[in-house]
Amino acid sequence: MDDLLRTLGPRTLAVLVRRGAEFTAAEDAVQEALVEATRRWPEAMPTEPAGWLVRVAWRKFLDAVRADEARRRREERFGAEPAPGPVEQADDTLLLLTHCCHPDLSPASAIALTLRAVAGLTTAQIARAYLVPETTMAQRISRAKRTLAQHRFDQLGESSTVLRVLYLVFNEGFTGAVDLAEEAIRLTRQLAAAEDDPETRGLLALMLLHHARRAARFTRTGELVPLDQQDRSLWDTAMIAEGVDILQHALARDRVGEYQAQAAIAALHDDAPRAEETDWPQILDWYDELVRLTPDNPVVALNRAVAVGQVDGPHAGLRVLNHVPDDVPRRDAVAAHLHERAGEHDTAARLYAVAAGVASNEAERVHLTKQAARLRT
Structure with a gap:
């Protein structure tokens, strides 16, 4: 039942917000309805769980509106409860997703709100995934909601913004209790099924x-395994x-x-x-295409340097790397790899150590430290 509620919760929230409910108030009503479902459904499961949850959440939202005299005008705007009928799912979920990825939100806020409202994760789960205190994540989500309160919720948002947010969620990857990569894939499947866009696919x-x-990225002890050393x-x-x-x-x-x-x-x-x-030559061709599509992307330029090093030799790769800004993440690691392939082990060892010092996670830090130690011995 937990899986069912987790799936229906975001869909219900999408329906309420589309009908005109303010985001935070709608979320509170959905949470109350989920609590009631948890209490009632084990004894008597409704024939249409989705419809039941929408009706109960909508009633709870209207009850909250009526209880607050300052919201009487909004109650008149909403009017009577709509008659029971088919519950909208895919379109509303897509609307909610694009709403959470509004361009006025920072990438960090859009990601957090998407995981909270669309993926159905708790604030505590999102905070653990991003290794920040729960209060910090709660404040980030609250600020995002306040920003969205100024915008209408009746049309799809910018597709490129949504794709960017989903891509950033996926790149966070597996973080323990919550696999953000799985969540990103699930949401992207929904988006791909709802619109005919080759970039979404x-x-x-x-x-x-x-x-x-x-399954091949880490050893049983949690050590990082580079792509060229993975058990395929x-x-x-x-x-x-x-x-x-x-x-x-x-x-x-x-x-x-x-x-x-x-x-x-x-x-x-x-x-x-x-x-x-x-097939490194063909990979290099695709990197050339990526440079054409995203000429100002330093990460693409960094990865292209690796491909050039594989096709034309490490010194050619290093010449390309000279044009990549020094502050691009993993630049030192790439430089170390190319210097090692060129036989310059002392320089490579020093750069591996530098890269380890600025690594973004512990597994990467341990791997780079071991590479430096290997060359030094």
Whole structure:
């Protein structure tokens, strides 16, 4: 029943907000309805759980409106409770998703609100995923809600903003109690099913092609395993096949965007039976396309330097790397890798140590520290 309530909660919230309920008040009403469902459903499950939850949440919202004299005008605007009928699901969820990704919100706020309102995660779960205090995350979500209170909720938001937020959620990956990568894939599936956009399908393909390698990314003791050293028998071949199929259909539309290009690169990595058989020339071609699509993206330029190093040699890769700003994350690690391939082990060891000092997570820090130690011995 917990899984059912977690699925229906965001859908119910979407219906209430679409009908005109203020975001925070609607969320409070949905939470009360979920509590009542938890109490009642084990004894008598309604024949239409979704409809039941919407009706109860709407009544609780109207009760709260009537209880506050300052909201009498809003009560008149809402009028009587709508007659029971089919409960809107996909369209309302999509509206809610785009609303939570409003361009007036910072990326951090949009991600937090999306996970809270659309994915159905608790504030505590989101705080643990981002390694911040629960009070900090609660304040971030509250500020986001106040920002959205100034905007109407009757039309889809900007698709590129939504895709960006979903991509950022996916990149947070697995964090313990909550797998944000799984949540991002689930939400992107809903979005892809609701709109005919090759870039949305490209993003879904990209997520699947990366997530297919999840079982090989870490050892049993939690140590990071680089892509070229992963046990490829652990990769999810069914997920790879699905990602490739989605990507091929997206590319056939001949409207290539950055997520489709990234997915094509991921597919080429997944297609190689061994790291030595990776088609680096074709990967470099796709990076050239990515540079054309996103000319001001330093992360793309950084990854392209790796591809150039594989195709034209490490010194060529280092020359390309010279044009990447020093403050781009993982730049020192890439420089260390290229210097090591060039046989310059002392320089590589020093750069691995520098990269370890600024690593964004413990697994990466341990891996880079070991690389430095390996070269020094």
